[in-house]
Amino acid sequence: MAARYTLKVLTEFASAHTLREYPGACARMHGHNWKVETEVDAGALDDVGMGVDFKVIKDAARRIGERLDHRYLNEVEPFTEVNPTAENIAAYFYRELAAELNNDRIHVRSVTLWETDRACVRYTEDH
Ligand SMILES: Nc1nc2c(c(=O)[nH]1)N=C([C@H](O)[C@H](O)COP(=O)(O)OP(=O)(O)OP(=O)(O)O)CN2
C-alpha cells in the first residue's frame, strides 16, 4: 500500500469585495476575515522526516494572501474581471500555490476557503 501524508496549514487575510450580478446584499461592498486551509500531499518523507516543512506552505500561502490583504478585491487582478466569489478566490489560491509548491514529491491537494465561520468552499483539481 502506498503511503500518503496530507499536511494542512491555516492562514488568513482580510479584504472587502462586491459580488457582481448577485441578487442580494452581497452586491454591496462588504468585508470578510477569510481563512485559507491549504492541503498538500506528500508520498514520501524527506531526510528530516517531513513531507514538507509547514513553514514552506505557510510562507507561500501568506505571500499570496498579502496580495489580497486589506484590499478591495474587485480592484485586484484577476478579480477585476473574475467575480471575487469564495469559489474563484479558492481556485486562485490553489493555482498559485500549485505553481509554487508542486514538485516530484509533493503536490497541493486542495484549498478550502472559509468566507464566514459557517460557510466554506473546497477547491481541488484532478490529476
Ligand atoms: N457559493 C457562494 N455563495 C455565496 C458567496 C460565495 O462566494 N459563494 N458569497 C456570499 C457573500 O459574499 C456574503 O458576504 C456571504 O453572506 P452571508 O451568507 O449572508 O453570510 P452572513 O454570515 O453574513 O449571513 P447571515 O445571513 O448573517 O447568516 C454569499 N453567498
Ligand SMILES: [Zn+2]
Ligand atoms: Zn462576501
